[in-house]
Amino acid sequence: MGAALTRYRVIAWIVGVALILLVVIGMPMKYGFDNPILVETVGQAHGFLYMLYLVAAFDLSRRAGWPLKRMVLVMLAGTVPFVSFYAERRVSGWVTADRAERTPEPVAG
Numbered sequence: 001m002g003a004a005l006t007r008y009r010v011i012a013w014i015v016g017v018a019l020i021l022l023v024v025i026g027m028p029m030k031y032g033f034d035n036p037i038l039v040e041t042v043g044q045a046h047g048f049l050y051m052l053y054l055v056a057a058f059d060l061s062r063r064a065g066w067p068l069k070r071m072v073l074v075m076l077a078g079t080v081p082f083v084s085f086y087a088e089r090r091v092s093g094w095v096t097a098d099r100a101e102r103t104p105e106p107v108a109g
Helices: 002-033 037-064 068-079 083-102
Strands: none
Touching (some): 002 068, 037 068, 037 083
16 A cells, blocks of 8 residues: 555645646736746646546555545545645545554564
8 A cells, every 4th residue: 555655645746736836827827917828738737647646546545445535535635726735644644544553563472
């Protein structure tokens, strides 16, 4: 599950940064300065990267055995600026705690 978590964390950060670029810089450039170039390029990249985010979130949720509601909420986190960063931290905490629960205690000999 460690590799699935790493994949999810990387793509969550990339999607988050792309969305912030799109909303904070691209949208004002498009509507305030009539320059849509950043929205056209970053928007398409974000759309593609968001699909990878969905796949990574689904893979991690399947491996971790999450309920459907948690999986859907994590998947939606990539659509709101800054929320993917928060979700990434929460997901890392959940997976780490779950991993600690499943690790057997060493037997004293």
